[in-house]
Amino acid sequence: MVGFRPFSKLNIAVFFIGILSIFFLGKWFNLNKGYEPAAYLDGQIEEAGYESKKTILLYTAKDGDRENWKWLFPKKILKCKNNVVCRITSDHERITEAEVVLVSLSDINSFTWTWLPINYVPPPWQKWVATWGEAPWFYYHMTFRNIGSFSVLNGIFDWTVSYRPDSTIISNYLHDPNKGDNCKFVKKSTKSELDSNAIMSKKSDLALWVVSHCSTTSRREEYIAEMNNYMHVTTLGSCSSLGKDDGAFNTIEWYKFYLSFENSLCDDYITEKFFNILKHNTVPVALGAPKKDYEKIAPPNSFIHADDFNTPEDLAKYLIYLDNNQEEYLKYLEWKKSYELVCEEKWPCQLCAKLYQNNKKTRKYDDFPGFWNKSSCYGDWHYKTRTYQ
Template structure:
């Protein structure tokens, strides 16, 4: 399986990226294209209009070409998709109806991680958090829906803004991640506001910044039903449940003063749902699709 135009986060892609399926081998070496059963193309850097010279110059009849994107349709709107008719025969996206399912996070992997590192969360936990709401945001386009909502919310509750649009920017790399984690540990709630409201578009803002860092995510983006389908039960607060930002602010202030109510949003950690769907990650999903 060849990754034609690698994205930054797979700089260390190993040949056995899916250990449970050793028959699958991965590579970023374009010289191996003729032997590849599948070629993965990262959407972000393909030409806006199909240009055959950018792609492999030969294509075996049984070779799968997979279009991979983690982003919502807003980011694909400027491409001439008619020119790409018949080019790709597989999709690899965050949508559950993709040929290859590649979500930003997965409930099964989340519970597996908890099992490896048993949770030590106790009733004292809220007392370690002396601040209420944090928003870490770096896409500063003010026309986005989330800014209007956040600005109204800030009229009724203190929201500390960090990132490229706020008071402090932690940067990239390990040091930046530690900085960000240290910020989050002080807060009870994290605004997991997506850039766009797209079906099933639930990114690292929810999975990593919220659930994995022990801040209750307050979500704006995909419909509530999508969070209910994919996330642990009662692990989030959805803005659609409130008639106004003011009503949401009142609820967050209430929870911040009642530890027992706040802690109910962490009960999911010790009560995994029965029959969790099997999921070993996107690389293994590619393997499964090719082996089927």
């Protein structure tokens, strides 16, 4: 009877080399398949007369697809206020002429050889810019293994664009499609009226939560499950028993409260889950960044923060109290009489304008892990335990 020959050490070595080769080729393919020029830009004819203008190179894909850049850079010519103009390209052949090389942090990894240009030394006038919009856990799980692996980015980037207030250009989630980015609430010159009766006439339920990300590092799903023991929270979205509901947000005005619970508890990470609710006559209940971060950017007394309560039960009881006391509830909407939203230009135009300024003193991120680590994440609902989410 003929048996199988046992694997020799050479066979095993060849086997593992083959597996590693497939792994690294896969990494290379997945990164580089998004590096072909964006089709939406390729199909456009560049307007004449702008040849001397600054050039921004969209070097990587954005969130896995180059086409996603079109919401920020829709045309080959970016026209901004004060006659500021930049040329937009995604063609790597033009890297030597680009004043900015724009890199999406979610579309690179710690294997720099898979995405950095080989044997290329950027000229001193060229700025490499990193942009991102997700909480830190996303990059640990999807692209970088841990805080230490960010060291491969040391010395690469000059500027950053993100929701963090220490970024070169701030692009947080408080924006308006018509007004711009990095918006702020400021006092109105003249107070407006608030029709309390009309607002309350629409209210038919207590609290709403729309959710599509079911298991989170913030454990918001556990918090709300405990709240449900003391009050009713209407849950819609793909994580609810009712399944996905495309019209869920159309019902916000029916509810007195919306649970603006983030997937991560990280400094300054406040998303549209909170800011979009401020546009409605509904009170957001926040769990995400520490309360002080909300206070820096939201109007006074415009929200309720979970950290003000010892337990989910205490928060639930307070919401029930407000439900039964209309005058106290309406105090959380009073700010609408006195505040309005003002915004800066959208960040692509801020980036373009910055290229025409005197930027001889540039900031080089020689310690990217140190910069990244200045922003903390937390492992508990009262922000006592720091964690690398």
